[in-house]
Amino acid sequence: MESRIALSLRAKFIIPIIGIILLLGAVTTIFVHSTLTSTLTRELQERGTVISKNLAANSIDAILTDNVVELRRLIFDAKEAEKDIAYVYILDSKKDIIVHTFEDGFPKALLELHSSGDIRLLETEEGFIRSIATPVLDGKAGFVYVGISESSIREKIADITKTLFILTFIAIGAGILLAYFTVNLITKPIYVLTKGAEEIGKGNFDTRINISTEDEVAILADAFNKMIIELKKSMVRLIQSEKLASIGMLAAGVAHEINNPLTNILLSAESLLRKRTDENTLKQKLEEIISEVEHARIITRNLSEFSRQVEPEIKEMDIKEILERILGIIRIKNIRVERDIQSVILEGDPSQLQQVFLNIIINAVQAMPKGGRLSVSAGEANGFVEVSISDTGVGIPEESLGKIFDPFFTTKKVGEGTGLGLSICLGIVEKHEGEIKVNSKVGEGSTFTVRLPVDRYGKHSDS
Ligand SMILES: Nc1ncnc2c1ncn2[C@@H]1O[C@H](COP(=O)(O)OP(=O)(O)O)[C@@H](O)[C@H]1O
Ligand SMILES: [Mg+2]
Known part of the structure; x- marks a missing residue:
């Protein structure tokens, strides 16, 4: 029975704790995830824009002089400098390809993507790519395109989210442990209290509840002990009154029992008074009297034996x-x-x-x-x-x-x-x-x- 009580108390503690930790964990994860995503993508985009603008500024001369070698050097240098750059390409003012960094040929699909100098998000097999277009001399010379990959930051975000998940579960584990010990701390004195109550239920009034903590349960135990002392006192009184009641019931029998020797004593004494008696009869009558008095004394002694309130021994x-x-x-x-x-x-x-x-x-x-x-x-x-x-x-x-x-x-x-x-x-x-x-x-x-x-x-x- 006690274990059932302890378990349900434990559950009452643990369930809300798990609930709160889960809620906190979920809120934190969602918040961190969305903040990280927006901050990191904004930062990445800014980086891409800066690279793209630099490249546009640096390539004006080469575009105007049709210096393909120089342009190729510029775009590969740019690509090498930043590992998140997926590709770079440059179009002329008529939107024909001048140079690109694609190893397996230029994917024509890219050309339809940008209608003007803006930013587009593409979903490719290698993940998300932010494609940034920058016009060179307002498009009169051409356009520089930089594709910047989001996979590394997405990985970073996934890593952090995973860590958050793990932390949440660690917190849940710690919460359960904490709840377990807290509940033990609380239920142990309650258990002691219950045991004590059971002992008293069995009529063991010498039970005392010892609780070492200094809290409400200890106050309860104190009240409990006082109650037991009072209970014992009234129990002793009750037992004594029951004892007296049973002795009262014996009294009728005792009265009858004492009456007999008293009658005999009376008769013997009277006969002694009435007649002059010889030595022998006198002795005999007195012995009769003594024996009857002894008998009566045994009865009264027995009765007083019953009514004595003796300490248990x-x-x-x-x-x-x-x-x-x-x-x-x-x-x-x-x-x-x-x-x-x-x-x-x-x-x-x-x-x-x-x-x-x-x-x-x-x-x-x-x-x-x-x-x-x-x-x-x-x-x-x-x-x-x-x-x-x-x-x-x-x-x-x-x-x-x-x-x-x-x-x-x-x-x-x-x-x-x-x-x-x-x-x-x-x-x-x-x-x-x-x-x-x-x-x-x-x-x-x-x-x-x-x-x-x-x-x-x-x-x-x-x-
Ligand atoms: N020998 C018996 N014969 C018949 N009934 C009995 C006997 N002993 C006990 N009882 C029943 O049990 C009840 C409880 O007994 P007890 O606890 O001694 O209380 P009380 O004698 O004061 O009624 C009695 O009221 C009676 O009904
Ligand atoms: Mg009775």
């Missing part, structure tokens, strides 16, 4: 101890408790795992308002502790099964359920790298199975 514990502690205070009318609990030592947070089983057991009890059977079993298999808690209650309809672990999903009345119980369970179990499975049939009951790795840190792998 990982240590070794016995799963049996935890389950027995819960079952020791949960005693509800019409509910028979069956247990098959093996002692298994595992590593984890006792207070948190106790919360897990308490939540599941309370749900089971709540699912059996008319009574039923609560079965709790625990054992070890393949390096996992497996705890199963079954009830013969109302069951969970198929369509709710996918939602029961969602925070705030509840089918219970206000005051009876917060909808947080199972989501807290799942959070804790996943933190312990375990899993929870549910099997349920409406009208028959449900089984929640919690699997937890026994040796999560590999401490006992060698024993």
Whole structure:
């Protein structure tokens, strides 16, 4: 998912950059091309005109004296002096050829080209030729014609245009690279941010987003971190209130459970008061009282164990101890408790795992308002502790099964359920790298199975 986001951001940067560079490249190329063409051809034409005029001035005498040898020397000298000159020829006043520089005879087609002393552009096999005519003594003596080739300047222009093209493509390449790095610079913190958000989505509230840049993204990350801290605080509050709610539900059972020893204590004390008793009976009654007080103390200690807000801590514990502690205070009318609990030592947070089983057991009890059977079993298999808690209650309809672990999903009345119980369970179990499975049939009951790795840190792998 992240790579898709990064790619599209990259494309958003690169496409306009390529567009701008292409546009700039095209505009520059067109501008340079047309300016060069007009400047160079004008310059070439001026050069041709100067040569032609010089030749006209220098050849007056030779034309008038019919000195063909001199004329021939003049035109070949002119042609030699300038490599862009394609040809030179001189006509007399009747427009007959006197001399020319063509090696393969004079092309007659040229004669029709100039009607007067002007400039013409011819397209030949050797490229464009600018033909310049200059009258000698206003045409009374004759005409000098100079053909000046444009191929060398056209080559020059083509070369420059090619260079411009190459430069444009280099600029595009550099632009893409630049965009790539810029985008990386921008997307990297965004990626870090997304990762952080995902972590929090998984319920990992200890996530902090570290962004080294000092820009808007860093401000966002800062706000994000503050939000996580607040979230964690309210999560802790919620968990605590859910904990208190479940303890409240235990209270009825506890009251009942404490009532029994208290009644026994009362009876024993009363009988001691009423009758004069011998040493032995007195001792026996007092022992009864002590044992009942011990019993009550265990229950209250268990209860206070639940309500304590303890810091998370990982240590070794016995799963049996935890389950027995819960079952020791949960005693509800019409509910028979069956247990098959093996002692298994595992590593984890006792207070948190106790919360897990308490939540599941309370749900089971709540699912059996008319009574039923609560079965709790625990054992070890393949390096996992497996705890199963079954009830013969109302069951969970198929369509709710996918939602029961969602925070705030509840089918219970206000005051009876917060909808947080199972989501807290799942959070804790996943933190312990375990899993929870549910099997349920409406009208028959449900089984929640919690699997937890026994040796999560590999401490006992060698024993
Ligand atoms: N043992 C069970 N039998 C039937 N339904 C259950 C059982 N455990 C959980 N549920 C369903 O899952 C829902 C969510 O449970 P939970 O997260 O503990 O929230 P709460 O108990 O506050 O409603 C319950 O409202 C109930 O509908
Ligand atoms: Mg619940």
